[in-house]
Amino acid sequence: MQPKVEEEKYYSLKKAVTRLQEHLSTQRIISETLSEENQKLKHELKTLKRNQSSLEEKVNTMTNLFQKTFADLTKETINKIAKRNKNK
Numbered sequence: 001m002q003p004k005v006e007e008e009k010y011y012s013l014k015k016a017v018t019r020l021q022e023h024l025s026t027q028r029i030i031s032e033t034l035s036e037e038n039q040k041l042k043h044e045l046k047t048l049k050r051n052q053s054s055l056e057e058k059v060n061t062m063t064n065l066f067q068k069t070f071a072d073l074t075k076e077t078i079n080k081i082a083k084r085n086k087n088k
Helices: 002-087
Strands: none
Touching: none
C-alpha cells in the first residue's frame, strides 16, 4: 500500500511542477511582451519629444514673423496717417 501512496505523491508533485512550468512560461511571455511594448513606447515618446521641439521652433518663428509684420504694418499705417494730416 505504501508504494501506491508514494506513486500518488509523485504524480501529484509532477502535476504541480508541470503547472508551475506552464505558469512560469506564461509569465515569461507576458514579461517579454511588456518589455517589447515598453521599448516601442520609449521610442514613440522620443519621437514625440523631437516633434514637439520642432513644432515649438516653428511656432516661435511664426510668432516672430507675425510680430514683425504687425509692427511694420502699424508703422506704415501711422506714417500714412501722418502724411494725410500733413497734407491737409
